[in-house]
Amino acid sequence: MNKQFSQLKQKMIGQVLLIAILAAIMGFVFYYVFVDGILQAPFAEMVVSIIVALFNLDYYEAVNVYSRIFRQNKVLWLAFGFIVLLLIVFYFALSRFKNYFIAISEGIDRLAEESDKEIVLPEELDFMERKLNSVKGALQKRAQAVQEAEQRKNDLVVYLAHDIKTPLTSVIGYLSLLSEASDMPIEQKAKYVDITLEKAYRLEQLINEFFEITRFNLQSIVLDKETIPLPFMLMQLADEFYPLLAPRGQKANVNAEEGIKVYADPDKLARVFNNILKNAIAYSEENSVIDISALKKDTSIIVSFKNRGKAIPAQKLELIFEKFYRLDSARGTQTGGSGLGLAIAKEIIVAHGGTISAISNEEETVFTVMLPLKN
Template sequence: MNKDYTRKFQQEILKIHILITACCFVFILFIYFYMDYVYNGAFINFLQEYFGWDFAHFALRNQKTIIFMIIMLVILLNSIIVEIYAIQKISRVFSQIKILFQKDNQRIVLDDSLYELENDLNELKRESIENEKKAIDEVQHKVDMIAYLAHDIKTPLASVIGYLCLLDETPHLPEDLRHQYTHITLEKAYRLEKLINEFFDIAKLNQTYTPLHKEKIHLLYLLEQMKEEFYPLISQKQQHIEIDINEDLLINVDAQKMARVFNNILKNAFHYSYEKTTIFIKAYQDESYTHILFENEGETIPPDKIQNIFKQFYRLDESRNSSTGGSGLGLSIAKTIVEQHQGFIKATSAKHHTVFDVMLPLHEL
């Protein structure tokens, strides 16, 4: 919303102009009503005494011209006084703006007529400091995550190498023991794959901000394709994906990026759903948005956690050794992509049901 920060300032300048003009008007009236004494009498005597009779006679003969010159001089002084006042005010604004770039708690203080500008500049400074701190924290968190992942990768990698060496160097290993070692190796390989995928999530974080290449696509076909890709994953917990979407429903999106959004939401639903449950995907349109709903059955997410669920590196399970969750970037990336499409994403959770609502605008905003 555009604000007229100078409205009060303009009113103040106008008041000063009116005040000086009124004073001048009173002064001129005074000269007019007391012309004989002020001009023809005392004033002419003053000129004669100090500047001589010739100059006094000239002033007496050109009375109207002198009065006009006095009026013009008063008007000029009026403008100069107000300009000096305004320049002082503006100079104070510029001197205070320097505080905007200082990373401290010092407030910007302006005159009362510019209080709206003062409040907004202080708010801008506060947000700038908070955003800078947030950026530093995110970078540090990213560095920490890479360090954690690099450390975590060593353990499953060492196990994979160790068990593979046992299998390779022991040709006459009993079948049951060989099967046990193979199973352990496979589990460690899966863990290694998951950690590597987290590395890719962090590496792709900056790619989220690349330009969009929008096209109209059938939502149902995109989700059906993703359903097939998720089949090996959801079959591990005997889960199902059920899609209830009109075949003719079109969305105008960057297909690859929107596929990442749906992929990240489905991964989250898979990890936090109960076994043998169904993940429901529905869609409908209102006057402004296409709503795409992902509903899964699992533990209810507390209100304090659901507020942070879209923050970078946030994990519902804070333990890094947990088998659920990843780097904590999936939902954050999804939110960023949806917002790039001028849409919104929100999550609600109650009575063991969690719903993600992806809202995409029907028309360009």
């Protein structure tokens, strides 16, 4: 950018010098042709005639006036002429600057517009034109992304509010039966209590998703880092998820290099791995194995979660880390959450100075977290 501004400055200096040189040439031509040159006599006769007509002097008196004004003050007239020429050059230079500022101001005004029309500036400002159009495109994409995220959030709130009614109605219904039928058989009462508890858990899950949406919009990520033995954290994570893995015949195998330690916020990093593993369990095949690995590579620590299941389409793979995006968008699905798990995971990893990514094909889906070895 500095180089381009320097080129513009050089071009403008060249234009000003060219105007100055042309003005000086014209000044010299005027002086040495009309005042003290080949056209001196016609010019003198014209001036004398004007003096005679305006002041009612005779011819010789007018010639004397002309001589005192022009012939005896050549240096002053030459200096006056150059001052006038310099003012003309200065005026043209300011005009160029003014036109550039006006063009840039109009370009900035169009930058705020929501139209798809490109910003057009003078040829000399082509680098600024490209920059403004690039910023305009980025702002439009950002605005579109925010609008889409807001729409997804609104849809989720509507869906969750609707879905809350179902378990709440069931809870009220079964509790009413238990309250009214005091002589209900123990087996039937136990069955109704189990159903009510199941619906209450589902209701709690939906309410937590509401809170998750609110927390995501209000909280800022503050890290409280410490040294963490990564293999131990991953083994503990796999053990904690056994109740979710066992009913589907799934297993979580951990293969981590010994002695790997990461300097990070343990609670937030555990939340990242929790969200990724929960996602892998929900979308992997029954009776399959989820492979969790961790290793050092150069100055990074790489943690990957590999599961076997239906491939994630490429167009959806680009969106899964956006807030409020649900891979399974079916309303009321047990696998679809608030669409914040992976978005929050990305924000936490980025706050640690790392990256998170995913690849997917017909054979497997792999989520990869890369953290700096020292940060």
